[in-house]
Amino acid sequence: MRVYNTLTGKKDELIPISPNKIGIYACGVTVYDLCHIGHARSAIVFDVIRRYLQFKGFEVKYIRNFTDIDDKIINRSKQEGISWDAVAKKYTDEYYRDMDRLGVRRADVEPKATEHIQEIIASVKGLIDKGYAYAVDGDVYFEVSKFTGYGKLSKRDIDEMLAGARVEVDGRKKNPMDFALWKSSKEGEPSWDSPWGPGRPGWHIECSAMSTKHLGESFDIHGGGADLIFPHHENELAQTEAYTGKPFVKYWIHNGFITIDKEKMSKSLGNFFTIREILDKFDPEVVRFFLLSTHYRSPIEFSDALLKEAEVSIDRYYTTIIRVADFLKADSGAQKPSAEEKAMEETVNSFMDRFKEAMDDDFNTALAVGHIFELIRETNRFLDTRPSGPKTQELLLKSRDMLQQAGSVLNIFNKKPEEWYDALMKTKNVPYPKADILEKIAQRQEARHKKDWAAAYAVRKELELHGIILEDKKDGTTWKVNVSS
RNA sequence: GGCGGCGUACCCAAGUGGCAAGGGAGAGGUCUGCAAAACCUUUAUCCAGCGGUUCGAAUCCGCUCGCCGCCUCCA
Helix, strand or coil, X not given: CEEEECCXXXXXXXXXXXXXXXXXXXXXXXXCCCCEHHXXXXXHHHHHHHHHHHHCCCEEEEEEEEECCXXXXXXXXXXXXXXXXXXHHHHHXXXXXXXXXXXXXXXXXXXXXXXXXXXXXXXXXXXXXXXXEEEECCEEEECHHHCCCCCCCCCCCHHHHHHHCCCCCCCCCCCCCCEEXXXXXXXXXXXXXXXXXXEEECHHHHHHHHHHHHHCCCEEEEEEEHHHHHHHHXXXXXXXXXHHCCCCEEEEXXXXXXXXXXXXXXXXXXXXXXXXXXXXXXXXXXXXHXXXXXXXXXXXXXXXXXXXXXXXXXXXXXXXXXXXXXXXXXXXXXXXXXXXXXXHHHHHHHHHHHHHHHHHEXXXXXXXXXXXXXXXXXXXXXXXXXXXXXXXXXXXXXXXXXXXXXXHHXXXXXXXXXXXXXXXXXXXXXXXXXXXXXXXXXXXXHHHHCCCHHHXXXXXXXXXXXXXXXXXXXXXXXXXXXXXX
């Protein structure tokens, strides 16, 4: 399989450092506030990458960190009037609440910066010893010009960046591009003892320390949002390779942004939606599907209208699953050849290959989703021919199984149809108890028996007003929530 | 200013050399007591524009226009 590698700028064949094993380190979040949908995208993208690699049979070790000490956390603790570690704890809990709901699996190891202070200090010390870093007044800086590969990830040149001139001027640094490995603490700020006095780690060094501790000095995949390429990952790469003298990461994977009115969603612009407020209106499965229906490196424009389209798509899946279940329950088993059988067989049998082919090409979930809907259409088309018999049943069971397997990689299609409609009742605020619906359906059945079509129609209309659609079938009437309302 | 990306139907979106996936919306139809769902037909002789390479390009090269990102914290 091939993955796009930011370091090489092209799709590279994925060859693990150790056969059949893959180590992944994804940058998590700084726990100082609620997560927005951009954080969700990154988390879901790497969740799917991990799931797919496991699906392919790789033994995956997945690490995702929490940055639980930095300026933003300290500021927030002043604002909220609670200690910095209480802030970190609070927003770590909130993070889990959101991500669990979104079906993002926990990582194998979820390290925190503050739990790795000794490793960090050892790295900083090592970098000073090797001449890559220098201490000034309790701060320690990495000397960018000493590392010849600096800029190779973000394709930047130190001199050109200086010409760009948006770098802070700090006379204590040898070069304005030098960045902090260790920051001295001011009075009253959280601090740890170090050879350079009380202080705390710089942002980049924590990821170097944690990733190499849990995955070794060289590992396979390192990822995060595209905004981390520079300076975070560039710096991380420089300091780690300077320290170990070995290649750090083989494949760098970065996901694209979420945009609002074509502009990057970000905290500073204030144009962001929290995961929480979106989940008030849409089921997590809808959000996942929405995010996965565009390739992970492309920008995604975010809007309610687009989420609704995703909702309709998911509904189409569940509707088909109900059809299949209804069919299997009712099929007499009498052999009846179908003209569509051959086409159906072909689509079902080739599905998994096409799904894998899509995913093998840089995790092309958008194409994979396309294949899923081809299978759904073919399944419906097949059912429309009213086939019957063991062969028919076998094909339908296999189709359902294929959809389940693909769904499990993307972690969608994970509900029973009833659960999907229960969920819709909530997100669509249908204020109508299920018992009432069943009651109305019974009344309507009575009217239908008497061929009182006007009364039957009135019931249909009444429920429709509440967002409930009735479906008359051979053996009774079922209801569902209208997704397009 | 430097570096990078994008521009595919009404909307979303795959496709990176061989006759343009998929979803939504619209229109017409089949089925139905009425519906819904589903299915069928239909909506890009063409992929921002211009020029070039090639037997052949949305896909490669050049230029132009438009949009966006990174270069400061940021998923």
